[in-house]
């Protein structure tokens with residue numbers, strides 16, 4: 748079981764989650780963050796910190812997870828190994844609020860490129 752960052756984070760990236768994570772397990776892409784499932788200790792602190800409601804607990808029972816969540820589990824695990832660790836809150840994009848509740852952000856904006864980390 749772990750927590751994963753999902754679509755709502757894309758182009759929103761408020762980064763409040765980073766400030767509450769006790770094990771620094773967030774990794775930064777160009778326009779979103781992911782959680783390393785091997786490092787997350789399942790404390791849940793980041794869920795309430797995220798104003799975009801982007802962080803979701805993955806159910807223990809795999810059958811309870813829907814395919815969309817499965818895809819985010821895969822993306823978090825894959826990109827946590829490719830993107831740099833980020834432990835300090837950076838600058839939120841100026842247009843973050845405008846993109847916060849937008850739909851279909853993954854197909855429109857997801858970027859495999861790494862962020863700067865820090």
Ligand code: SF4
Nearest residue numbers: 756760761762764797
């Ligand atoms: S607080 Fe939420 S929206 Fe902001 S970077 Fe973390 S997961 Fe993404």
Ligand code: SF4
Nearest residue numbers: 768787788790791793
């Ligand atoms: S659940 Fe806890 S350990 Fe896992 S990413 Fe969130 S704050 Fe970090």
